[in-house]
Amino acid sequence: MALTQRLDLRQAQTLVMTPQLQQAIKLLQLSNVELVEYVERELEQNPLLELADPAEPPTAADQPAAEALPESEGTQDLTQITQNDSTGAAETPLDTDHDTTYDEAGPSAFARERGSGGSSFDDDEFDATERLTESKTLREHLYDQLAVEITDPVERLIGGALIELVDECGWITEPLGPFATALGAPVEQVEAVLLRLQKFEPTGVCARSLAECLALQLRERDRCDPAMQTLLDNLDLLAQRRMPELMRLCGVDASDLADMIAEIKQLNPKPAREFDSSPVQTVVPDILMRPNPSGGWAIELNHDTLPKVLVNRRYHAVVQKGTLSKADREYMAERLTAANWLVRSLDQRATTILKVASEIVRQQDAFFIYGVQYLRPLILRDIATAIEMHESTVSRVTSNKYMQTPRGIFELKYFFSTAIAGSAGADSHSAEAVRFRIQKLITAEEPSAVLSDDTIVDLLQKDGIEIARRTVAKYREQLRIPSSVQRRREKLSASA
DSSP states (O other): OOOOOOOOOOOOOOOOOOHHHHHHHHHHTOOHHHHHHHHHHHHHHOTTEEEOOTTSOOOGGGSOSSOOOOOOSTTTTTOOEEOOOTTSSOOOOTTOOGGGOOOTTOHHHHHHHTOTTSOOTTSTTOOGGGGOOOOOOHHHHHHHHHHHHOOOHHHHHHHHHHHTTOOTTSBOOSOHHHHHHHHTSOHHHHHHHHHHHTTSSSTTTTBSSHHHHHHHHHHHTTOOOHHHHHHHHTHHHHHTTOHHHHHHHHTOOHHHHHHHHHHHHTSOSOGGGGGOOOOOOOOOOSEEEEEOTTSSEEEEEOGGGSOOEEEOHHHHHHHHHSOOOHHHHHHHHHHHHHHHHHHHHHHHHHHHHHHHHHHHHHHTHHHHHHOGGGOOOBOHHHHHHHHTOOHHHHHHHTTTOEEEETTEEEEGGGGOBOEEOBGGGOOOEEHHHHHHHHHHHHHTOBTTBOOOHHHHHHHHHHTTBOOOHHHHHHHHHHTTOOOHHHHHHHHHHHHO
């Protein structure tokens, strides 16, 4: 067979991931915080983009060329979908800094209202940096004490290296042998410096274990006697509630042991916790859900989390009237296309989130009415089939998105769970609902009749839930519920 060259013409359809399509897909999986950061970066790079002022209705020149996507028709009987409307009621502009907003009297009026004891912002003695406060980290706090308590240069160097090993709990869990070898210092000298660091504030810092951390705090209170030290050496027995064995080891009776345990509970196992300056991230819901007075549920997007972006076509028209080079014209055309695509992507993102949330509410209606025990088993494919979208799109939409409901704030992923088969051909049950039933059974058990995993299996099968014992054990561990043996010890000791 001879090999020859020839020219063929073929026609085929392929899906090309254009940058605009990649942008739309990326926006779907962003949380509201990440979306705001992304839009802010686009505003810095694109001169044709601007944040919409809710106090002023946009004109036709500011609107994007793309039309808004249609609403889902399958959920109109259940939910009231509110689209992102820039012509809504007036709100405070998002870019307003309230800390620097004053009335017509100006900032000096604020100083006058403070009385004669205050100084004006215009005074030379005013220094804003002197009034700023910043909490110290644990390492900074330890370095300040190191500079005062240890003067030897070598020991100070070792102490600084040890401080760098302190973890988020305030402990040093790294072994000292390899550390001393890498530092080129004797292990005895490293241990001696560590003992000096363990006298720093907060008490218990630089401990190598939980027992040592508690012992340092008890020694400061002069309460670390031999019986207490024995208790600290056997914290695993305390966690297992093996009280008779602890009383035998410590040589105390039940009353003394209870007092020792109560004293340990007053200690701080994580000394670094008071220096944790990381801000608490509050969950802001992306979707708001409430009962509809006419029946069903009303669902809308949380407009406070949505950046309102418009295309400034006035500025584009003014620039186009000027004399531009070919490169400038290409740049403006590229920026206009990118701005239109961003606005369209944001609109499509909002519409898709509403479609997915509306279908979730429709399929989990019993959960919102009766509670978690009525949560249906649901997978991404069920929602994707109902709204005629791809399963990967639903997965991106439900990631890092939260919905505020009458029963609390839930991540959209919460409503998806595997199915547990029902016995005797009964309907399947949600894994989350089964976990709730297991927790409810264990909470209601009596100290004299603690339920084993096999007993829980029998009780669930009577309720029509076909489940294996290992599955019950797995769900119990996920709920952080101890075994029946440990629960029996805890309940008996609590009732004694």
